[in-house]
Amino acid sequence: AQSVAQPEDQVNVAEGNPLTVKCTYSVSGNPYLFWYVQYPNRGLQFLLKYITGDNLVKGSYGFEAEFNKSQTSFHLKKPSALVSDSALYFCAVRSDSNYQLIWGAGTKLIIKP
């Protein structure tokens, strides 16, 4: 069965420091991995996705994610956090054999000034 785990309910980072939001997955076949961000009382915004090729994917707002096949992980990163990055982050996975997106529980990112 396909699954996604975001092991941290909340991540706290000081402004200007690098941030990492973790995601691990389990899927049959080749994975397609996605990151979304949700600001309060808003819908989800697409940040980036991994399809194939380069393991480092660059996305919106300076975010990037690293695909690691051996560790089945797709961690979201940013070199220097901004207070405005504070939001809820979701990781999702899909495979070619099943179109339905499987979602993680979300990680609340808090950036402190």
Place this chain on the structure above:
Amino acid sequence: KAGVTQTPRYLIKTRGQQVTLSCSPISGHRSVSWYQQTPGQGLQFLFEYFSETQRNKGNFPGRFSGRQFSNSRSEMNVSTLELGDSALYLCASSPLTGGTGSDTQYFGPGTRLTVL
């Protein structure tokens, strides 16, 4: 292009009533998915429509139903509302171009449903 739009944005109903939510996808997008988001359960998949046909369905009771029209607009209906149906209902559209696995979903702002 205009984004995904959902109407209404906020809705207050009482137990036992029914409600219909509307979603207009991005122009040219043919797939529409619906999700329920609650603080305790996170993001739960309701159903997905493509070319007026339901392709996938989540694990929700039959009180939750949906449909898609020929212009790709979609509606979802919840009958006999319960207090636990209070949630943010999100609609997402995707173009279904290229490999379906890589298809990106684009979300609307959601409809906040409160059941009293």
